[in-house]
Amino acid sequence: MSEPARVDLFRDSLGVPHLRAEDELRLVEAQGRITAIDRGWQIEVDRWRAEGRLAEHLGRVGTEWDRFARRIRLADTAKRAYDALEPADRGWVDAYVHGVNDGLELGRRVPEFQALASLAGSNPVPTPWPGWAPLGVFLVAHVLFSTFPHLLWRAHVARALGDEHVDRFAPESAAAAAGAGSNAWALHGSRTTSGSPLLAGDPHRLIELPGVYQQVRLACDDFDVVGLALPGVPGIPHFGHAGDAAWGITNALAHSAEVFQERLRTGDGGIEALGPEGWEPTSTWIESIRVRGAADETVRVVETERGPVVVDGPGGCFSLRLPARVEADLGFAALRRLLRVRSAADVASAFLGWVDPVNRVLAADRAGEVLRFTAGRVADRERAKRRMPLPAWSTAATRWRELPPPEVVRSMAVDANERPDRPDHDLGFAYAHPSRADRIRMLLSERPDMAAPDMLRIHADTFDARAGGLLARLDEAIGDGSYCSDAAAALATRLRRWDRGMDAGSRDAAMFSAWRSALVRRLAAHPALTALYAPHGMGSIFDPWFSVPGRVGDVLESLLDAADLGIDGPVELVGALEDVAGAASDPAISWGDIHRLHTLHALDDVPGADAPTVTAVPLGGDSDCVRCTASVPGVADVAFRGSVARWVWDLADRRSSRWNVPFGASGDPGSAHFDDQLGAWAKARTVRVETDWAQLERKEWPCAG
Incomplete structure (x- = not known):
């Protein structure tokens, strides 16, 4: 391995790589090199996923992903998008x-x-990486971050319970089930101590080991950007500070990928699909999946005029129209342009090339401008047409919707996946519960001016606003308490006095969680919902979206009002209280005793392979808290999803900016920087971003973190 020409590698005290080169090509080559050194396992696994070759390396546990990747045509989509890149952008990726x-x-x-x-x-x-591999890795990171699995779930609900009950499972809370979420907020300079804008937030995803994001700095003669990169993808696409300008995103939960219900038949020319103009030919063939330690398996790949058939089984036949495949464009040109931004307007201009997933973006600059806007390709469908899969035989493909121009922020802006209060940005169907967004707005309003360290209080906030709503229902159900036991009445009094904080040391939070879980289990077992347990027939890759207890936990309020389903909300509320009051539970248990970190690793289910682990630290927060550490009430109290990074961008002085990731800069379990940020992350703390070259340690190539 030779030293890259005229590229300097520095590391800070956390092992974060800071790269400095003369030009952007040498710089991005160095980014690829240091990513391979620090995160080699992680990016190779994602490359195998993109190629549909996970089972070839991991054995049978990888076959379901490989079927999905082949059917949805991840590799072919990445290759098409790579081939369509402008020469300069393709050279950058190369x-x-x-x-x-x-x-x-x-x-x-x-x-x-x-x-x-x-x-x-x-x-x-x-084998060496092909040129298109980073585009494949980008697709792997986002393809299931879309809203399309929710359409498959709603099709299942309609089949099991009837169409009239679909919306019971799609109020402003159902979107949390897939783990798609984030917090982001912006303060105009009139609201900060420095007089310059502040941006901050945290993306919420599955807590994978190694971590989803890679802290990095990329500097050359033309730009100097610090931020959070996706390992295996060049540039800094989601959260970055370029000195004069900065940006951060949240998922817009927009209707970008469309699902079509297909009818297929075997004709003289092979498999045909029924489209709006009649029967049409499809592209159909059989692919072989190599399985380590077992016989090869096969998968039939079918692509209609709408897109690849992602599901073809007892649950129905559904194709997927992905903007990236339709356009042969993953938005990689935007990634390169983001590195050169000098103003908030430059950020907005760079994001004009963004494709998918659709994001809400906050941008600010040193001159004081703060902008918010939506970026990506959105199918131009009225809201009613975003609810369910569309019948392919009567629905034609549609154009992409023209998105509104950026909005100037003069005080503060908050995005937390809630339904937008700006109708022209309401581009989806179901959104996250508004409690996180409302809570952030309240915390930001408590002080007229704030600085970067003040964002800690927001990142660390554990107040659960939805808990108050459930407890208000319980109070109403109990009434004077004459028909519940003394133990249940005492428990209700205890919960009523609780401060609604899901703090790790709170015993009341643990008791609330026990009651909520009992409520979920009772509702999930209700005879009215039995049909939802029928096999969904969509393939096991979609099992997380079809978990009945998980879905019930998301929509408790809706189901407690479902008298038309035969559900008596007050009876279930009090019954769950009795269940907990009568259980032999330890009143000394705190929330952090049972709410502990649960990481996910690619080797977890591979027989004979020991996956690296980290300490299962106790955590505060929960699914609906600003400090997101999500559990699945009624199933498990451990936290498997949450903040996979925290960031604060100060436009007055970049060295006052702050960040943190769950584990560390290195993906090597033997490195001192494998999990040295875990303790701070568990307490929702961030550390200052060091950008003074004199304070960094120069390293020789090659060098692992």
């Missing part, structure tokens, strides 16, 4: 890939690859 390939020899020297080598079956020989 430089990153060259760096990845140069660094992977060192990046593969981690325990995970050694664990794979010990498994039965042939160990595939490592």
Whole structure:
């Protein structure tokens, strides 16, 4: 491995790489190289996912993903988008890939690859990354971050309970089920101590090990950007500070990917699909999936005029129209342009090339301008047409919707996946419960001026506003308490006095969680919902979206009002209280005793392979708190989803900016920087971003974190 020409590598005290080069091509090559060195296992796994070759390396546990990846045509979509890139943008991606390939020899020297080598079956020989691989990795990170699995769920509800009950499971809370969420907020300079804007937030995703985001700094003669990169993808797409301008995003939960219900038949020319103009030919073939330690499996791939058939089974036949596939564009041109921004307007201009997922963006600059806008490709459908899969035989594809121009923010702005209060930005169907957004607005309104360290209080906030709504229903159900037991009445009094804080040390929070879980279990077991347990027939890759207890927990308020389903809300509320009051539970247990970190690793379910672990630290917060550490009430109290990064961008002085990730800069379990940020993350703390080169430690290439 040779030293890259005229590229300096520095690391801060947390092992975060700071890269400095003369030009952007040498710089992005160095980014690829250091990513391969620090996150080699992580990016190789995502590459296998993009190629539909996970089972070839991990065995049977990878087959369901491979079927999905082949059916949805991840690799082909990435290749098309790569081939369609402008020459300069494709050269930029190629430089990153060259760096990845140069660094992977060192990046593969981690325990995970050694664990794979010990498994039965042939160990595939490592191969170089193709040019399109970063686009495939980008697709892997986002393809299930879309809202389309919710349409499949609603189709299941309609089939099981009837169309009239679909909306019971799609009020302003159902969107949380897939883990798509984030907080982001902006303060105009008139609201800060420095007089310059502040941006802050935290994205919520599955808590994977190594972490989803990579802290990095990219500097050359033309720009100097610090931010959070997606390992395996060049640039800094989601959260970045370029010195004069900064940006951050949340998921807009927009209707971008469309699902069509298909009718297929076998004709003289092969498989045909019924479209608006009659029967049409499809592209159909069989692919073989290599499975380590087992016989190969096959998958039938079908693509209609609408898009690839992602589901074809007992639950129905559904195709998916993805903007990235339709346009042969993943928005990679925007990634390169974001590095050169100098103003909030530049950020908005760069995001004009964004495709999917659709995001709400907050941008600010040193001159004091703060903007908010929506970026991406959105299907131009009225809201009623975003509710369910569309019949392919009577619905034609539609154009992309023209999005509104950026809005100037003169005080503050908050985005937390709630339904927008601006109708022209209401681009989806179901949104997250508004409690997080409302809580952030309230906290921001408590002081007339704030500084970057003040964002800690917001990041760390554990108040659960939805809990208050459920407890108000319980009070109404109990009435004078004459028909509940003394133990239940005492428990109700205890919960009534609780401050609604899901703090790790709170015993009342643990008791509330026990009551809420009992309520979920009672409703999930109600005879009215039995039909929802019928096999959904969509494939196990979609099981998380079809968890009945998970869905019930998301829509408790809606189901407690479902008298038309035969559900007696007051009876269930009090019954759950009796369940908990009569249980042999330890009143000394605190929320953090049972609400602990639960990480996900690609080797978790691979027989014979030990996955790296970190300490299952106790956590405050919960699904509906600003401090998101999501559990599944009624199923498990552990936190498997939450803030996968926290960031604060100060436009007055970038060195006053702050950040944190759940684990560390390195993906190597043997590195001191594998999990050295875990303790701070567990307490929702952030540390100052160091950008003074004199305060950083110069490293020689090659160098692992």
